[in-house]
Amino acid sequence: MMFWYDHDVSGWGWFGMSIGMVLFWALIITALVLIFRAASQPHEHTHTPSAPSTPTAPTPQQILDERFARGEIDEEEYRRRSDALRSGPLTKR
Numbered sequence: 001m002m003f004w005y006d007h008d009v010s011g012w013g014w015f016g017m018s019i020g021m022v023l024f025w026a027l028i029i030t031a032l033v034l035i036f037r038a039a040s041q042p043h044e045h046t047h048t049p050s051a052p053s054t055p056t057a058p059t060p061q062q063i064l065d066e067r068f069a070r071g072e073i074d075e076e077e078y079r080r081r082s083d084a085l086r087s088g089p090l091t092k093r
Contacts, residue, residue, distance in 0.1 A: 060085055
């Protein structure tokens with residue numbers, strides 16, 4: 001004859017099973033929360049398709065620098081125009 005209650009779980013066994021169940025459910029709930037957060041966040045694209053680059057318009061200072069480098073204007077005119085660019089727009093009197 002078999003005695004089912006002969007191998008009883010002691011107090012430490014119940015404590016271990018209780019802690020195990022708490023950890024198990026904490027793991028399940030944490031996994032569900034992380035999955036929900038990952039699904040609800042907008043996706044950031046780390047790879048952008050390479051679009052044909054649009055050339056940007058050169059600034060007035062860059063145009064002036066290029067003209068001076070090509071020799072189209074002398075140093076005096078370069079300095080005068082460069083100072084005029086730095087001082088801002090002219091106002092009408």
